Amino acid sequence: MNKAMQAALEVEEQEMQTNSAPFDVDRIREDFPILKQQVHGRPLVYFDSAATSQKPQAVIDAINRYYAEQNANVHRGVHYLSQLATREYEDARVKIQRFINAAESHEIIYTRGATDSINLVALSYGRKFVHEGDEIIISALEHHSNIVPWQMLCELTGARLRVIPINDAGELLMDEFAEMLNTRVKMVAVSHLSNALGTINPIKRIIELAHSRDIPVLIDGAQAAPHLKVDVRELDCDFYAFSGHKMCGPTGIGVLYGKSHWLESMPPVIGGGDMIASVSFEKTTYNVLPYKFEAGTPHIEGCVGLGAAIDYLSEIGLDRIAAYEHELLDYATEVVGAIPGVKIIGTAREKSSVLSFTLDNIHPHDVGTILDDQGIAIRAGHHCAQPVMKRFNVPATARASFAFYNTKREIDALAEGLQNVIEVLK
């Protein structure tokens, strides 16, 4: 056995040992300074990670270090700091590439977040490939970020928006989807994991069906990237969009993954510095990927922070995170579901990290406010998914969303908190 093979075997063995170690959530919680605080005199219970995740010290340190030791503008300088900042910026891109198993680092476009990524595709791909009479398919489970950009595109072009319906459990009706596919469809855009209900969509099957008709697929992975192992090559999706802040990274940074051949064929949507090869008043030519889509000074510290977040998550292991969070969701479904008057909204067979519910005769906003008095942070509202609320005939739900730094003790606190809500408002 040569040295390289031996080294590879040792790494694999180490990984197997790390991955088989028990999930030490108390140790992990030590990494998150914010979780140590009290809210209204009670230990903070943070169940709002679907809105934004908390940040580990490693990410906070990476951002501090960037400003204390590395700050300069990227791609423009021959000086030491500019080269250092550029290296950090590009290293983070490679980390993201590996994290989602993209074939090339230039398939990773930095954006402001999932919303920005989806808008980029709607504006750029849409401008070139979508015309009057064409169709765009989304699903009834989408966040507004994966509805409105397509709706705007349809208004602009005269294309038609079509919606895959869902059943009462919050699962896509796949037979109906298959029947919606035809030569007019120019894009299928669906979420990987629903933020409102927690449903994990069968995206591999969706991609296969769409590809059998040569239709590209965009996956909104804003909720999935922090909770499920994503392999864009295995999925074979054409675009995958996600946000840094939901996966332990900073706000204002996100990712659009796109297959090279699509990105190459799409026009830039924002013009300015860095996205050009040459500029004259007569004609401007554009830069190569990924810079063609990254006009202006980027969110450098955001990229550095996201790179650190990816290192952090990878060290724990997405498979272990997913397994632990699955346990948490099962436990929460059982204890919260057993409270009289609770109705769980979204009972798909494949679910992750989100528990949406209503309480008989109590508005979700009151649930959220009374839980907050007890130090428990949940979200109440339509979760930027008004069509989902309409489908279930509720104005809003209470939503507890979980991350790998949550515990069963905290779920017990939530159940106790909900009993208090019922006591106070009965």
Ligand SMILES: Cc1ncc(COP(=O)(O)O)c(C=O)c1O
């Ligand atoms: C499923 C889904 N898609 C898109 C978004 C938009 O993400 P961002 O606001 O980070 O752009 C969210 C945010 O909650 C989401 O849950």
